[in-house]
């Protein structure tokens with residue numbers, strides 16, 4: 151005996167139960183060794199989402215994306231000509247999704263292959279004219295520098311759709327005692343960061 155069940159439009163079926171449709175979260179989840187990774191199925195902001203990482207002197211797409219890497223908060227806005235477009239809701243970004251993102255929002259620094267001892271700082275915050283980096287991280291770099299290691303210390307800075315790489319001037323290590331601390335972070339003024 152076979153039951154024939156009509157699934158009404160907009161409903162789903164599990165066994166013989168008719169259920170409301172699953173909510174579309176805009177991604178699906180997958181268990182990985184390092185946690186639950188997500189695969190986007192809808193548009194996210196290509197500018198402020200963290201889809202790339204710095205690896206061996208190269209910027210490349212992350213193998214796994216996690217919750218928090220992608221910003222799905224977008225809204226429709228109207229331009230001067232009355233045309234609707236999608237814009238990122240992040241007030242620091244406000245990326246217009248009609249624009250092209252240069253290499254997925256990232257620019258690979260030229261000649262990066264030659265720097266085997268390039269250090270790339272993660273989670274650097276910008277506030278009051280300075281970049282805040284973890285004090286522990288700074289201390290480690292300072293020790294390595296004093297041991298004579300030739301390090302190139304970089305950070306990614308997002309300007310609209312493109313990515314700029316800033317390099318820390320060695321001079322900062324001579325003036326380390328004059329830098330301000332904010333909780334567990336050290337504040338390194340903008341003037342110590344040079345454009346690539």
Ligand SMILES: [Zn+2]
Nearest residue numbers: 195198238243
């Ligand atoms: Zn954005």
